[in-house]
Amino acid sequence: MASSMLNRADNLTHFRGVTPTGLGFLGSDFHGKRISKMGLVSSLSVSRNGTIVAPKCSLSASRPVSQPRFIQHKKEAFWFYRFLSIVYDHVINPGHWTEDMRDEALEPADLSDRNMIVVDVGGGTGFTTLGIVKHVDAKNVTILDQSPHQLAKAKQKEPLKECKIIEGDAEDLPFPTDYADRYISAGSIEYWPDPQRGIKEAYRVLKLGGKACLIGPVYPTFWLSRFFADVWMLFPKEEEYIEWFQKAGFKDVQLKRIGPKWYRGVRCHGLIMGCSVTGVKPASGDSPLQLGPKAEDVTKPVNLFSFLTRFILGCMAATYYVLVPIYMWLKDQIVPKGQPI
């Protein structure tokens, strides 16, 4: 039976130990009552007095995870970041991923000892790693990313000079089993063609008692945002994260809601950085979950026309998500504080 606790009534919520019964599982609402089917957790919002309010936006089923979106593909993600890395830290991050959000999202990771071995998977330009090295010695931290262009930016950052910086794939990590005390991954899962495989890898590389902290997007419920999210990349529902963690073998799975302050808790447009999910590895060794071979073969030649069409459509959808935080920021400026936006 799931229990949950409200942290900050406007936009921070923890869910614990929801029992999955496949996608569209029976979950639990914030008061421990059972709720049925189809992504209700992500469609609920919490009012200022902590009660659950019905969504203003309509519900629908997301595209299945097995149907990758336009930039949920390693080669496409590679080219996307070939260009995005130029403006990532200064233009993209401020709308979606602020230092305050990062620190709140890392809090459940419990970075309590400077000697911990930490891997930051999909670490990119090192924005999240800068939050990690506040708590852990940089020499114990490895930043892994598939984009050399993103990593080149991380290499330039003074506080990350002692970190190990390596190219690699989140779904096939180059670390031994039972290696790290903490696995962190922020804003990367949305590009993984097989997110369950990435989370299984998180489990494998952790030591017994180690903790994974995965920060990622949440699925929108407003129709237009949902359309662009489905075109662009993976925006999982909150219960999907919990299910992936539990299937990988994690225990004490918790989900904390995060979001930019100027959204005032609004979640119906989805969020690029919408939750921080944590789980503890209860036994040493590999994950109990068995998966077949990787679905995506990155060595397979691609059809250039289809690649470019997908890539351009994906980039157009991404542009919508550059505009949403600006729209929310303007609303926050215009609507008096204390009023819902």
Ligand SMILES: C[S@@+](CC[C@H](N)C(=O)[O-])C[C@H]1O[C@@H](n2cnc3c(N)ncnc32)[C@H](O)[C@@H]1O
């Ligand atoms: C939105 S950025 C997040 C970067 C950083 N974690 C942060 O908090 O700013 C996503 C990163 O995930 C990386 N990425 C995407 N797919 C990956 C994969 N399969 N393996 C490793 N990194 C991947 C991208 O190259 C990109 O740097």
